[in-house]
Amino acid sequence: MDAKDLHHGNNEHHTGAVITDHVHYxxxxxxxxxxxxxxxHDGDRNKKNFIHTxxxxxxxxxxxxQFLITGIIWAIIGGGLSNIFxxxxxxxxxxxxxxxxxxxxxxxPGGKMTPDFYNMLITMHGTILVFFVLTAGLSGTFxxxxxPLQIGARDMASPVLNMLSYWFFFLAGAVMFTSFFLPSGxxxxxxxxxxxxxxxxxxxxxSETGADFWLxxxxxxxxxxxxxxxxxxxxxLNLRTKGMSMSKLPLTIWALLITAILGLLSFPVLLGAxxxxxxxxxxxxxxxxxxxxxxGIGAMPHEGGNPILYQHLFWFLGxxxxxxxxLPAFGLVSEVLAVNSRKPIFGYRAMILSMxxxxxxAFFVWAHHMFVTGLNPFVGSVFVFLTLLIAxxxxxxxxxxxxxxxxxxxxxxxxxxxxxxxxxLFISGGLTGIFLGNSAIDIQLHDTYFIVAHFHIVxxxxxFFGMFAGVYHWxxxxxxxxxxxxxxxxxxxxxxxxxxxxxxxxxxxxxxxxPRRYYSHGAFESFNKFxxxxxxxxxxxIVVFLAQLLFxxxxxxxxxxxxxxxxxNPWKSNTIEWTTPIHPGxxxxxxxxxxxxxxxxxxxxxxxxxxxxxxxMRPGETTHHG
Amino acid sequence: xxxxxxxxxxxxxxMLVVQISKANEYINTLRGDDAELDTDRINGILWLIFTIxxxxxxxxxxxxxSPLFLPESASEHGHWIDxxxxxxxxxxxxxxxxTQIALGYFAWKYHGKKGKLGFYYPENxxxxxxxxxxxxxxxxxxVVVGLYYWFRIxxxxxxxxxxxxxxxxxFNWLVRYPGPDGKLGTSNWxxxxxxxxxxxDFNDKTGIDDIMPTELHFEVxxxxxxxxGARDVIHDVGLPHFRIxxxxxxxxxxxxxxxxxxxxxxMKQKTxxxxxxxxxxxxxxxxxxxxxxxxxxxxxxxxxxQAWLKKQPSFFDSAIKGxxxxxKAFAKVTEKVSTEKGSDHSNH
Numbered sequence: 001m002d003a004k005d006l007h008h009g010n011n012e013h014h015t016g017a018v019i020t021d022h023v024h025y026x027x028x029x030x031x032x033x034x035x036x037x038x039x040x041h042d043g044d045r046n047k048k049n050f051i052h053t054x055x056x057x058x059x060x061x062x063x064x065x066q067f068l069i070t071g072i073i074w075a076i077i078g079g080g081l082s083n084i085f086x087x088x089x090x091x092x093x094x095x096x097x098x099x100x101x102x103x104x105x106x107x108x109p110g111g112k113m114t115p116d117f118y119n120m121l122i123t124m125h126g127t128i129l130v131f132f133v134l135t136a137g138l139s140g141t142f143x144x145x146x147x148p149l150q151i152g153a154r155d156m157a158s159p160v161l162n163m164l165s166y167w168f169f170f171l172a173g174a175v176m177f178t179s180f181f182l183p184s185g186x187x188x189x190x191x192x193x194x195x196x197x198x199x200x201x202x203x204x205x206x207s208e209t210g211a212d213f214w215l216x217x218x219x220x221x222x223x224x225x226x227x228x229x230x231x232x233x234x235x236x237l238n239l240r241t242k243g244m245s246m247s248k249l250p251l252t253i254w255a256l257l258i259t260a261i262l263g264l265l266s267f268p269v270l271l272g273a274x275x276x277x278x279x280x281x282x283x284x285x286x287x288x289x290x291x292x293x294x295x296g297i298g299a300m301p302h303e304g305g306n307p308i309l310y311q312h313l314f315w316f317l318g319x320x321x322x323x324x325x326x327l328p329a330f331g332l333v334s335e336v337l338a339v340n341s342r343k344p345i346f347g348y349r350a351m352i353l354s355m356x357x358x359x360x361x362a363f364f365v366w367a368h369h370m371f372v373t374g375l376n377p378f379v380g381s382v383f384v385f386l387t388l389l390i391a392x393x394x395x396x397x398x399x400x401x402x403x404x405x406x407x408x409x410x411x412x413x414x415x416x417x418x419x420x421x422x423x424x425l426f427i428s429g430g431l432t433g434i435f436l437g438n439s440a441i442d443i444q445l446h447d448t449y450f451i452v453a454h455f456h457i458v459x460x461x462x463x464f465f466g467m468f469a470g471v472y473h474w475x476x477x478x479x480x481x482x483x484x485x486x487x488x489x490x491x492x493x494x495x496x497x498x499x500x501x502x503x504x505x506x507x508x509x510x511x512x513x514x515p516r517r518y519y520s521h522g523a524f525e526s527f528n529k530f531x532x533x534x535x536x537x538x539x540x541x542i543v544v545f546l547a548q549l550l551f552x553x554x555x556x557x558x559x560x561x562x563x564x565x566x567x568x569n570p571w572k573s574n575t576i577e578w579t580t581p582i583h584p585g586x587x588x589x590x591x592x593x594x595x596x597x598x599x600x601x602x603x604x605x606x607x608x609x610x611x612x613x614x615x616x617m618r619p620g621e622t623t624h625h626g
Numbered sequence: 627x628x629x630x631x632x633x634x635x636x637x638x639x640x641m642l643v644v645q646i647s648k649a650n651e652y653i654n655t656l657r658g659d660d661a662e663l664d665t666d667r668i669n670g671i672l673w674l675i676f677t678i679x680x681x682x683x684x685x686x687x688x689x690x691x692s693p694l695f696l697p698e699s700a701s702e703h704g705h706w707i708d709x710x711x712x713x714x715x716x717x718x719x720x721x722x723x724x725t726q727i728a729l730g731y732f733a734w735k736y737h738g739k740k741g742k743l744g745f746y747y748p749e750n751x752x753x754x755x756x757x758x759x760x761x762x763x764x765x766x767x768x769v770v771v772g773l774y775y776w777f778r779i780x781x782x783x784x785x786x787x788x789x790x791x792x793x794x795x796x797f798n799w800l801v802r803y804p805g806p807d808g809k810l811g812t813s814n815w816x817x818x819x820x821x822x823x824x825x826x827d828f829n830d831k832t833g834i835d836d837i838m839p840t841e842l843h844f845e846v847x848x849x850x851x852x853x854x855g856a857r858d859v860i861h862d863v864g865l866p867h868f869r870i871x872x873x874x875x876x877x878x879x880x881x882x883x884x885x886x887x888x889x890x891x892x893m894k895q896k897t898x899x900x901x902x903x904x905x906x907x908x909x910x911x912x913x914x915x916x917x918x919x920x921x922x923x924x925x926x927x928x929x930x931x932q933a934w935l936k937k938q939p940s941f942f943d944s945a946i947k948g949x950x951x952x953x954k955a956f957a958k959v960t961e962k963v964s965t966e967k968g969s970d971h972s973n974h
Contacts, residue, residue, distance in 0.1 A: 194910075205914070293818045293825075305877070306877070307876065342738075350754045372871045373880070377776060377780035384773060392762055392765065405732045407745035408745070409744045412737065420733050434768065435711065435714050438710065440773075444696070444704075447910060487643065508688075512696070512866070513864070518916065519917040523918045601748065606746075
């Protein structure tokens with residue numbers, strides 16, 4: 001194999017430095033390691049081959065971009081769906097003829113959407129955003145892009161598994177997308193997919209073929225997530241460059257490592273739950289079903305199952321899942337905050353410990369989603385205790401972030417704006433979790449708009465903010481160009497203020513007991529007092545959605561026409577991804593891998609603005625990180 | 627036509643934003659470091675303004691909508707939940723105000739300035755200890771108080787509690803009160819049909835006098851035990867004024883005990899709203915009719931309650947007696963499957 005192949009598809013950065021290693025190369029530690037590019041020479045041989053460069057690429061950077069762009073497309077779809085159902089809640093009388101044009105007239109006779117269509121929208125909105133955007137789009141993008149670059153590896157441990165991870169995700173998306181156009185529509189039984197509604201085809205239109213597609217799509221998605229997670233863990237543990245001890249890893253990598261472990265331990269449980277559900281739906285088993293009589297059809301033959309078995313299995317994934325969504329954002333935000341504050345992240349070790357604590361506790365709090373299922377009150381009390389325990393590491397993180405910007409010298413880039421906004425959102429959304437985690441209060445707030453407000457702020461918008469921070473910050477590494485900052489700031493302020501306008505008022509609705517997943521609140525005297533507020537929320541949602549189109553425009557425009565990056569390290573960052581060429585080829589570093597001598601957060605130390613990780617420790621220099 | 631105009635206007639605004647932004651970028655590039663510092667200063671000021679407006683907005687909107695928050699609790703345990711809510715609101719409110727102000731203030735105060743370095747401050751174990759221990763203490767209080775109320779709410783019902791059965795189905799509620807004998811008859815899901823909607827087993831004599839009204843009535847200040855179930859999919863008994871949510875599931879009976887404390891008439895006066903009524907809603911997505919799954923709820927004085935109860939015919943008399951269903955109801959004796967009393971999967 002010609003070593004030059006590592007630079008395939010890229011001619012701008014050829015500096016003459018050539019990696020002389022072959023299939024097994026010796027890294028800077030002198031240890032012979034498995035060559036990351038092994039197994040896809042064919043791809044490299046065809047340098048200019050479009051398919052191998054852009055489609056079936058095994059370059060982690062390209063796969064990261066594939067995840068990102070697919071995630072953006074899904075975010076537009078998922079966000080667009082929310083705007084459609086917000087129209088139903090805010091302006092139910094405005095006819096929306098385009099629904100009929102796109103999905104078929106039966107979903108919206110005369111431009112008025114049906115309840116079945118509404119249920120389909122909320123289900124797909126939740127599924128798409130939680131799994132396709134905030135799981136695959138967020139951790140898929142940044143795990144792929146950053147892990148090899150920040151730990152100093154040429155690629156992932158298994159580039160082929162990595163490529164498969166993307167293509168399973170793509171396939172999952174294709175199945176989900178197709179389901180929109182089935183005669184019975186996509187799944188419409190809410191993203192948590194509780195049986196019996198999701199298990200009995202005749203129980204709802206949204207439980208017909210669309211639900212089969214949903215389950216198949218989720219199974220494919222879980223495969224993707226497992227392939228990715230396995231790879232991320234292996235890579236971080238085995239392919240760190242010389243000197244990159246675990247205690248010198250940037251927090252992004254710690255976050256992505258913990259995320260991958262969480263995913264690996266919890267996603268298989270969802271797969272199990274989904275397979276049992278497929279059996280109940282299609283093969284007459286009764287894992288989740290007992291004593292069911294459907295009006296107009298009669299008694300169902302299923303007996304002896306238990307509907308809350310599914311809920312236990314689902315939330316055993318479902319709760320870690322919210323940390324799978326938010327942990328990468330923790331990592332990205334921590335990194336961006338430190339770089340742009342020109343200060344070390346406060347409490348590096350406390351940040352890691354708190355993430356580990358959150359991850360460990362994440363597995364023991366799932367039943368707080370089930371306080372009103374008639375759960376044994378003693379079991380409930382244990383889950384209250386464990387749930388509120390999570391507030392402690394979360395509080396530590398917030399205080400550490402705030403201390404990080406205390407006496408900083410903040411450089412406001414759009415990435416930094418989104419990171420500071422993230423902290424504000426995480427505080428607001430996190431604190432409402434303390435209400436919901438306390439079972440006594442949850443009795444009243446359960447399944448009302450209060451919970452909708454809570455999780456959208458703390459894991460929806462906040463995770464999006466982490467993602468935006470990451471995209472703005474690492475865009476120069478991805479495309480060798482900058483995104484337009486002014487559009488970035490406009491995008492930030494509209495999104496930030498707009499998101500609060502959408503979700504803050506929902507707390508008020510929730511406190512009045514207004515239930516979520518309602519097609520219309522018109523039938524209830526006590527819920528019907530929020531007409532103006534609903535209109536306001538809808539308008540805010542549309543404005544925020546339109547602001548995202550600015551981001552998409554900025555992204556696409558900057559990819560080709562943005563200001564070019566002219567220096568290796570435009571953010572004056574310490575981490576080693578900025579020691580790669582401006583357009584890194586496959587293999588990342590032209591010469592030998594960089595050697596690491598210090599932690600990633602030496603900003604403002606000893607009178608110097610920043611000291612990159614590759615700079616050796618000076619004699620007598622003290623260190624605070626390991 | 628309006629749609630196209632709106633789209634055209636939005637496109638124009640978008641193009642304007644983009645063009646201004648592009649021009650701004652060119653100017654900034656030419657100006658170099660100064661432009662960068664200006665950006666930092668302006669965004670710092672915006673953070674300060676945002677923080678102030680955020681609090682103004684919260685205070686104003688909370689004041690404006692406060693009459694609708696947690697409508698006055700019409701049940702005994704509702705006051706416990708409200709107390710718990712208020713304690714949590716105060717504790718989290720303090721943290722919210724302090725952290726948001728610190729964040730907004732620091733974001734403004736420490737914006738980038740020429741020739742300055744960030745303060746090298748990587749860790750301080752004492753601080754970490756403080757903000758581990760202080761939240762831990764606050765949370766301990768919340769857990770202890772919360773669980774005290776939780777066990778009181780979920781504890782066993784008093785022996786004199788009146789039993790009312792609520793069954794959810796797509797898409798309405800079925801309620802069953804015991805007749806004069808004070809006992810609910812057994813039911814069996816295999817006996818459910820178009821007429822016998824909850825499958826009362828009429829071979830059990832206690833079921834003959836059960837009544838199945840179309841509204842829920844409770845007598846004020848009397849303890850009730852709601853026995854909750856569902857026929858088809860998961861529903862949820864939502865009674866926001868009484869601070870009640872409890873899932874209704876097929877094959878898995880649940881229950882909720884409560885004591886209503888304010889009659890419908892009193893509530894009409896208190897809220898100054900003659901149209902006021904208590905409502906039972908479904909709080910778990912159950913299909914297309916989910917948002918219309920409503921039943922009226924009345925809290926009566928003793929006299930009102932007795933008068934109402936007297937008017938209710940037994941379900942057997944009104945729906946079964948003298949119809950085809952009557953033969954069927956008793957004919958099932960031989961082929962009947964074993965009658966299940968339905969074990970409660972909660973705290974027994």
